[in-house]
Amino acid sequence: MQALNLKPMPITLPPEVEVFWANFLKTADFEKVESTIQVLSDGFTKERSQGFVDYTDTQIGQLAYGLFFFPRTWAMCRFPLNEIIQFRRWLPALDAKTPFQILDLGCGTGAASLSAAHGLRQAGLSNQIEIHAVDHSRGALKQMEALLEAGSNQHFANCSLKTEVRELLNFPPQLKQAHYHLILCSFALNELSASQREFDPVKWLANLKPSLREGGLVLVIEPALRATARQLQATADHLIHENTYHNWGPYLHDGPCPMLKGERFWNHECRRWTPPNSLELLNRKLWRSVSELKFSYTALGLNSAPAVHPSFPKGPQTCRLTSPISQKKGFLLWSGVGTDGAVHVYELQTRGMKKAEIKNLGKIERGTLLNFSALQAIGDPPRQRLPDANTLKILHQ
Numbered sequence: 319m320q321a322l323n324l325k326p327m328p329i330t331l332p333p334e335v336e337v338f339w340a341n342f343l344k345t346a347d348f349e350k351v352e353s354t355i356q357v358l359s360d361g362f363t364k365e366r367s368q369g370f371v372d373y374t375d376t377q378i379g380q381l382a383y384g385l386f387f388f389p390r391t392w393a394m395c396r397f398p399l400n401e402i403i404q405f406r407r408w409l410p411a412l413d414a415k416t417p418f419q420i421l422d423l424g425c426g427t428g429a430a431s432l433s434a435a436h437g438l439r440q441a442g443l444s445n446q447i448e449i450h451a452v453d454h455s456r457g458a459l460k461q462m463e464a465l466l467e468a469g470s471n472q473h474f475a476n477c478s479l480k481t482e483v484r485e486l487l488n489f490p491p492q493l494k495q496a497h498y499h500l501i502l503c504s505f506a507l508n509e510l511s512a513s514q515r516e517f518d519p520v521k522w523l524a525n526l527k528p529s530l531r532e533g534g535l536v537l538v539i540e541p542a543l544r545a546t547a548r549q550l551q552a553t554a555d556h557l558i559h560e561n562t563y564h565n566w567g568p569y570l571h572d573g574p575c576p577m578l579k580g581e582r583f584w585n586h587e588c589r590r591w592t593p594p595n596s597l598e599l600l601n602r603k604l605w606r607s608v609s610e611l612k613f614s615y616t617a618l619g620l621n622s623a624p625a626v627h628p629s630f631p632k633g634p635q636t637c638r639l640t641s642p643i644s645q646k647k648g649f650l651l652w653s654g655v656g657t658d659g660a661v662h663v664y665e666l667q668t669r670g671m672k673k674a675e676i677k678n679l680g681k682i683e684r685g686t687l688l689n690f691s692a693l694q695a696i697g698d699p700p701r702q703r704l705p706d707a708n709t710l711k712i713l714h715q
């Protein structure tokens with residue numbers, strides 16, 4: 319393991335990357351960009367019954383994506399990556415001369431892999447980073463090349479990029495050699511599933527295994543929509559069950575998602591961040607809730623993840639928050655999946671607590687890792703009651 323920088327790592331878009339996209343606005347038709355964002359946004363956020371929208375074949379589509387969706391993907395991919403690096407202590411050990419290899423499948427204009435490269439630098443990785451970016455859109459790959467070039471003296475220093483125009487449905491045909499440390503597939507798996515009835519995400523992700531190096535990881539990010547998030551989790555469960563991969567996230571146990579047993583809920587992240595000004599500007603007439611990022615993800619490793627904490631017992635004491643912390647009459651209520659792989663319901667009585675303290679607890683986001691130093695099982699079905707707010711600790715958010 320490498321020595322890591324454990325200060326909270328910022329996930330905002332570097333200003334120079336924002337400027338790269340915002341510069342195009344000087345010559346583009348602002349209203350046309352806005353209306354294209356509207357179309358894309360509807361296509362990305364509603365259930366995909368009519369298939370998906372393609373932004374890659376026109377320049378205006380790429381620009382709309384770059385200004386509005388690129389920064390969000392940049393951030394969405396960093397939440398899990400930061401957690402895996404900082405909390406789960408992941409980074410394959412490399413000698414100084416070995417480049418860190420990233421494969422980005424369905425890379426589009428490169429938001430996921432460029433963000434990952436930037437995050438790895440923040441975490442202290444000094445090795446050369448080589449990105450292999452694959453997509454069937456030549457135009458998107460060209461934009462990615464230009465973006466890397468523009469940041470090659472700063473954020474993407476010591477990073478190289480190989481782009482490849484390729485159909486991904488039958489990928490990887492010839493990659494049998496362990497090569498990559500990190501394989502990313504961001505908001506593309508659902509497009510593959512939607513485009514071919516026989517597409518099997520389990521087989522497709524299992525086929526990537528031989529191309530992962532020892533200690534390597536596959537990170538798949540998908541929309542938070544019920545159908546896509548549940549399908550992603552079911553796919554991950556299958557791969558973990560048949561021992562193809564081990565779970566590195568979102569859960570703290572190496573087993574199936576307990577939320578798939580019921581129909582009502584599904585696991586997804588809901589995170590706040592500060593969007594860049596250009597995104598806020600474009601959003602003035604669109605009215606999207608841009609300061610909230612909703613997505614689902616799975617992180618699959620060749621090796622099993624280290625124990626969350628050697629002294630934490632398996633059970634409800636440590637959990638991933640899977641609901642908002644909601645205020646009821648006289649208490650706060652939430653649910654989480656514990657290190658034992660079960661859903662637990664928690665309550666904290668608010669009598670004697672200050673309003674500001676209650677409000678602050680309500681701001682804790684879905685996906686946050688929590689630890690409780692004292693719990694009492696009450697009622698039937700059981701709830702875990704916290705004696706007071708001081709027994710709640712945020713482990714990672």
Ligand SMILES: C[S@@+](CC[C@H](N)C(=O)[O-])C[C@H]1O[C@@H](n2cnc3c(N)ncnc32)[C@H](O)[C@@H]1O
Nearest residue numbers: 391424425426429453454485486504505506509
């Ligand atoms: C929603 S975009 C996501 C882009 C990028 N990964 C991101 O997160 O910003 C989906 C990408 O997958 C690519 N894609 C979809 N189906 C594909 C296929 N069958 N073969 C290759 N690329 C595909 C599209 O061209 C597009 O760039």
